[in-house]
Amino acid sequence: MDNFVEEISTKLDPGAIVRDPELIAAFTTDWTRRVSGKCDLLVRPRDHQGVLDVVQAAINHHIKLQIQGGNTSLSGGSVPLEGEVLLSLGRLCARCAVDPDTLVATVDAGVTLERLQREAMKYNLTLGVDLASRGTATLGGMAATNAGGLHVLRYGSMRSSVISLRCVWGDGTESPRSAPLIKDNSGISLTPLIVGSEGTLGVITELTLRLVPVLNSKAVAMVPFVTIADAVAFAGKVRRMTEAVSAIEMISRRAIRIVEEVKGVVFPIRETFEVAVLLEISSNAGAGDELMEILQGTLLAPQLQSTLLGIDNTSWSGLWQWRESITESIQRVGEPLKLDLSVPVSALGDLWRAVDEVQSDLAGGLDVIRFGHLGDGNIHVNLLAEEEVLDLAEVEIYRRVAELDGSITAEHGIGTLKKEFLSLVRTEWELARMRDLIAIFNPGRTLNPNVLI
Numbered sequence: 511m512d513n514f515v516e517e518i519s520t521k522l523d524p525g526a527i528v529r530d531p532e533l534i535a536a537f538t539t540d541w542t543r544r545v546s547g548k549c550d551l552l553v554r555p556r557d558h559q560g561v562l563d564v565v566q567a568a569i570n571h572h573i574k575l576q577i578q579g580g581n582t583s584l585s586g587g588s589v590p591l592e593g594e595v596l597l598s599l600g601r602l603c604a605r606c607a608v609d610p611d612t613l614v615a616t617v618d619a620g621v622t623l624e625r626l627q628r629e630a631m632k633y634n635l636t637l638g639v640d641l642a643s644r645g646t647a648t649l650g651g652m653a654a655t656n657a658g659g660l661h662v663l664r665y666g667s668m669r670s671s672v673i674s675l676r677c678v679w680g681d682g683t684e685s686p687r688s689a690p691l692i693k694d695n696s697g698i699s700l701t702p703l704i705v706g707s708e709g710t711l712g713v714i715t716e717l718t719l720r721l722v723p724v725l726n727s728k729a730v731a732m733v734p735f736v737t738i739a740d741a742v743a744f745a746g747k748v749r750r751m752t753e754a755v756s757a758i759e760m761i762s763r764r765a766i767r768i769v770e771e772v773k774g775v776v777f778p779i780r781e782t783f784e785v786a787v788l789l790e791i792s793s794n795a796g797a798g799d800e801l802m803e804i805l806q807g808t809l810l811a812p813q814l815q816s817t818l819l820g821i822d823n824t825s826w827s828g829l830w831q832w833r834e835s836i837t838e839s840i841q842r843v844g845e846p847l848k849l850d851l852s853v854p855v856s857a858l859g860d861l862w863r864a865v866d867e868v869q870s871d872l873a874g875g876l877d878v879i880r881f882g883h884l885g886d887g888n889i890h891v892n893l894l895a896e897e898e899v900l901d902l903a904e905v906e907i908y909r910r911v912a913e914l915d916g917s918i919t920a921e922h923g924i925g926t927l928k929k930e931f932l933s934l935v936r937t938e939w940e941l942a943r944m945r946d947l948i949a950i951f952n953p954g955r956t957l958n959p960n961v962l963i
């Protein structure tokens with residue numbers, strides 16, 4: 511370790527090398543508080559060359575590195591578990607350049623989503639991907655984990671927004687600067703491969719991202735449904751009617767109750783419901799009228815009466831608050847086990863029933879809080895219980911998801927928390943090919959040795 515520190519201290523600025531345990535402690539527990547690691551050294555290079563120097567020195571001295579962006583991982587993918595040196599990209603954030611004619615931004619990996627949103631907004635542009643953790647999540651981390659978020663239905667996950675990347679690979683080599691080419695068909699592209707590889711192939715240092723125009727007319731409805739099956743049917747009908755849908759989110763009654771309890775607020779819908787669907791319509795003009803037409807064409811009169819409408823800025827952001835406050839509110843009542851399940855949208859009813867069955871089999875010891883991205887078939891199931899009950903519930907729910915041809919992670923990634931379950935949803939052949947790729951790009955597992963596989 512001393513030789514490693516000696517080598518990097520000749521190359522990085524003094525502020526880039528941190529050994530103070532108190533400062534390091536802020537980086538070693540992940541956002542869920544369920545994963546805490548140990549680490550004696552934090553390195554924070556400011557540029558691509560600095561990252562290259564750190565990775566090459568790590569290879570020279572057989573040091574393992576754990577990469578971290580904003581540390582907003584919800585699957586333990588960003589903290590060092592076994593004393594790896596923490597390579598934080600938080601200071602690699604000088605560049606955030608918008609090219610308004612190409613509709614792209616070129617950014618350093620440590621730039622936060624919120625900062626890009628601010629810069630892009632100067633040209634009435636934004637990134638299609640948006641998340642509640644926008645103030646902390648970094649674009650490099652979002653690409654490495656193929657983050658999804660609130661508008662996947664319209665704009666896709668990060669993979670759809672990344673045009674090109676610059677990386678330092680785990681073998682100590684580097685790729686060239688990322689170019690803002692909208693079209694480039696010159697052979698096999700490594701870009702879609704590294705997106706979602708969770709830092710097991712290389713460190714992303716710079717990204718060129720596709721931007722989309724900000725749609726200035728928005729309208730939101732919160733519609734209560736007595737069953738998840740009714741909610742799924744509604745979502746399908748709406749999507750067959752228009753392309754203007756920018757989100758179809760789901761909040762269960764239990765999630766609403768937790769937000770009410772923690773925030774001291776009262777949900778305005780008093781009728782009995784199992785799920786509330788947040789539908790957002792965005793366009794350049796007349797979103798409110800289009801939303802009303804959609805609701806009139808899909809809902810019966812009593813349902814229409816209990817629907818909440820957000821037609822102006824204040825009222826639609828008020829409705830979004832219910833959805834965006836869930837994660838933080840649950841975190842205030844406990845340390846949930848966060849499942850991030852995905853099934854075909856048409857199988858959401860089966861998944862709901864399977865989770866209900868697991869809950870009743872565990873005889874009342876399990877608190878189940880469901881919310882998420884109904885339009886994408888991605889439901890977050892947060893579980894609160896004694897650890898042994900959580901372990902049983904997790905295994906059983908994942909088994910049921912695999913039976914439904916679903917995935918154990920739609921957007922949070924495998925990280926360190928879901929590694930043992932990866933083989934439930936990926937074949938031996940696929941796992942072997944993942945290992946082959948890691949052996950090519952990150953041969954000594956210098957980068958993220960405990961993540962993914």
Ligand code: MLT
Nearest residue numbers: 584642659837848882890
């Ligand atoms: C969300 O959809 O709110 C995020 O994925 C965060 C979470 O799952 O808690």
Ligand code: ZN
Nearest residue numbers: 659882890921
């Ligand atoms: Zn989510």
